[in-house]
Amino acid sequence: MWRFAGLTGRHYRPFSWYGPKNAKRLIIVMGSGAETVKMTMEAMNRELSEDDQVAMIQVRLYRPFSAERFLHILPESVTSIAVLDRTKEPGASGEPLYQDVMTVLSEGYMNDRLKKMPRVIGGRYGLSSKEFTPAMVKAVYDELANEKPKNHFTVGIKDDVMGSSLEYDASFVIEDQDSVRAMFFGLGADGTVGANKNSVKIIGSDPQLNAQAYFVYDSKKSGSQTISHLRFGKQPIEAPYLIQSASFVACHQFNFLEKTDVLGNIEDGGVFLLNSPFGPDEVWAHLPRRVQEQLIQKKLKLHVIDGSAVAKSAGMGNRTNTIMQTCFFALSGVLPRDEAIARIKQAIEKTYRRKGADVVERNFRAVDQTLEHLYSVKIPEQLEQASSSGEKIVENPVVSEEAPDFVKEVTSRMISGQGDLIPVSQIPVDGTWPSGTTRWEKRNIALQIPVWDEEVCIQCGNCSMVCPHAAIRAKFYNEASLADAPEDFKSAPISARGFPETRYTLQCYPEDCTGCGLCVEACPVRNPKKSGYRAINMMDKEPVLEQEKQNLSFFEQLPINDRRQVDFSTVRGIQYLEPLFEFSGACSGCGETPYLKLLTQLFGDRLLVANATGCSSIYGGNLPTTPWSKNAEGRGPAWANSLFEDNAEFGFGFRLSSDHQAEQAMLELEPFRDQLGSDLVDSIIHAPQLNDTDVQKQRERLQQVREKLADVETPAAQSLKVVLDRLLKRVVWIVGGDGWAYDIGSGGLDHVLASGRNVNVLVMDTEVYSNTGGQASKSTPMGAVAKFAAAGKRSAKKDVALQAIAYGNVYVARIAMGASPQQTLQAMREAEAWPGPSLVIAYSHCIAHGINMTHGMEQQRLAVRSGHWPLFRYNPGRTDHHENPFELDSLRPNVPLTDYIRGEVRYRALNIACPDEAGAILEEAQKVINRKWGVYEEMATHNAMDFVPEKASAVH
DSSP: OHHHHHHHSOOOOSEEEESOTTOSEEEEEOGGGHHHHHHHHHHHHTTSOGGGOEEEEEESOOSSOOHHHHHHHOOTTOOEEEEEESOOOTTSSSOHHHHHHHHHHHHHHHTTSOSSOOEEEEEEEOGGGOOOOHHHHHHHHHHHTSSSOOSSEEESSOOTTTOOBOOOOTTOOOOOTTSEEEEEEEETTSSHHHHHHHHHHHHHTSTTOEEEEEEEEOSSOBTBEEEEEEEEESSOOOOOSOOSSEEEEEESOTTHHHHSOTTTTEEEEEEEEEEOSSOTTTGGGGSBHHHHHHHHHTTOEEEEEOHHHHHHHTTOTTOOHHHHHHHHHHHHOSSOHHHHHHHHHHHHHHHHGGGOHHHHHHHHHHHHHHGGGOEEEOOOSSGGGGGGGTOBOSOOOSSOTTSOHHIIIIIHHHHTTOGGGOOGGGSOTTOOOOSOOGGGTOOOOOSEEEEEOTTTOOOOOHHHHHOTTSOEEEEEEEGGGGGGOOTTOOOEEOSSTTOTTEEEEEEEOTTTOOOOOHHHHHOOOOOSSSTTOOSEEEEESTTTHHHHHHHHHHHHHSOOOOGGGSOTTSHHHHTTSOOSBOSOSSOTTOSSHHHHHHHHHHHGGGEEEEEESSHHHHHHSOSSOOOBOOOTTSOOOEEEEEOTTTHHHHHHHHHHHHHHHHHHHHHHHGGGHHHHOHHHHHHHHTOOOOSHHHHHHHHHHHHHHHHHTTTOOSHHHHHHHHHGGGGSOOEEEEEEEHIIIIIITHHHHHHHHHTOOSOEEEEEEOSSBTTTTOBOOTTSOTTOOBBTBTTOOOSOOOOHHHHHHTTSSSEEEEEOTTTOHHHHHHHHHHHHHSSSOEEEEEEOOOGGGOOOGGGHHHHHHHHHHTTSSOOEEEOGGGGGGTOOSEEEOSOSOOSOHHHHHTTOHHHHHHHHHOTTTHHHHHHHHHHHHHHHHHHHHHHHTOOGGGSSSSSOOSOO
């Protein structure tokens, strides 16, 4: 340690004592909690008498644990000790640091190194990343003052099962009152976190000021709530915990007020900045009752700005970050206003320069327009004075009263940001959580939603197919069902022939829609009476929300269309199939989720999904809500996530186990042939199960077996009933991104494709590591800028499709829903129908591309038209009919690559990073595309005999 001090100037000892030498109560801690304990100890000692002081020992060197040095610094005055560990070791008699301290003390006492043995208790803090606050530290010191303090305690959780937790007073706060403590409630991808990081850099660059920032957000994609905790002050900031008492709070999304207690931690007299669509004279009437009470009781100062309107005026779309950042500097006074604005513009220039001069200019305009739209709101002295203005007296519940009890009692608290307050007794003992819970979340984050024009709609189904969040759905039904419909409920005669009394409705889920606008982009209809309008159009949500909620309530009462009455082969038909993947936490306009939703529509509750770690594991398997859902019978897809490197093998295990279970079920069925009838047994064993009609017939046969064996209680009959459902054909899909399939898991993927077994692989290709920050993968195309390819990727995109085609017996397809939804649908169905391995590579536009996500499907079209993403299908089954198995589904490129890359920052950034080389790199990228297209075009001219093997073999 002395050598370390000589090298760094930082002096450490194995054990550091803090506090007076006459202290009686002592906390021993190491690591992340030490700073909080130290600050709390000093604050307590200022209030405690001289003969009742507290102290702490910070462990710097854990093992080897020096007993001699520890006993040397321990004064005789200490009578009680609490040892804090940030770990839990089930089955042990205590946590590691506690055990070492107990050993040293007991041996020291036995060897007469200690005159008396202090009382020692151990406890855990901070587990599962829970906060460790001064209030919790004080609770530990207070516990040491008890005659019989609790041993093996926990602090920070509410353990109402084992009774191990310590109660603490959350109002105990030791924040520096001379500092600025600011909390910002934002929405993922709205730029709030980025703007606050810039604020820290701006203020922290001033040598007279200190800055600190913590950012709280879950692992969902953009669209989830973010909370930024920023501290600024002239004194050093030593507070390694979230803000407990804020002097400034900003809420960047008005709807957060309904479900989140944004003012819960603001101090009396604090400043509240609200991004509001309502002006200063009308905003009060729209505030929830709870917020009004807090504003009055805490004597807060309220300021509002319609940040969305300013952003729209400045050409910023829905990104209000720069606007709200400017308001913060104007209201907080942390820097002089003019100086702050100048520094904000410097930060904008540095941050957004790589995205182009137009982006920088739009941000500058937003800054300049902000302050003239910032207003102060007069707050009534009493709530009664506001009661006549029509404010919302009844608070909206976090989730619907129709939600299951678990969702109302547990999930809702997590949604509202109070997950840390959930008691242990409410956590499922076996770790299972209900599925399909996103339907209760109602994030309500869209400012605009799609509104259907039934008069011009051609009922093509494109809009519902491309919807990333399953927020647009269609049903057909008998016109008699409209008897109790709301007055404004929309419907139209179904466009299919032969159904004279059948109506059609296209319904938006207004509180689940993210407002991405992909549905409008996908609509092929132009309204001849309204220029610029289509059959579905984005409109402001607020004026139509209540009516759309009523319409949705009625729509959900209409029966789900029978799968046997739906044409699976067309996009028009697919819109009537129930999606069992809905309302995920994926980015607004996500390019991946429409493919997953389509899988659930096609294969329903027979679907088994092996998911590789990545975006799909975050929006697919996260808490508090889960998008993988179930149908009215309580059945849905089975989904499980595996590691990045072994997901293909994991999914291969799905296939092997499913096949084995089916074989076992057949063996157990055979002994009942006489009892059930040979015809029934044979029809079950030899059922084709090629389409949903076949599957439904199999379900009916299995139900016959259950009915015939209902009263048979033999062990063999009971065992058969357990495995009977295994005789339904299971559909296995191995799902992941390009980082998995092209890079880390490529070896496993190759192994599984070579197996010949009936597994399907879906690669949602974003051409970058989307989930971990935008690093380049082997799928990243030449010329694209990404992390680890800051000067543009210099090698061509890896062609996994050609590698798989080389096996000959692997079905391979490259699809892009935005370019051809029908080809996408056909490829998915052909892949599942092929009895061997299948690989479907799906172009998935991504926010990491630096595009306007509203135009994601247009980018897919340009990717195909430019030749960057040729559409094709390689179907080995066609060789049986002496047909070319390779079908090129897209036309020869008819636009240059530059037309495609113009709309993506990942390419435009190349001109900034390497202006001298950019032209040559993109020219070479165009040549690569031309050469690759030539290969595919030549393959499309071959005959069946040109492909090896000539015929699929070794297929199971």
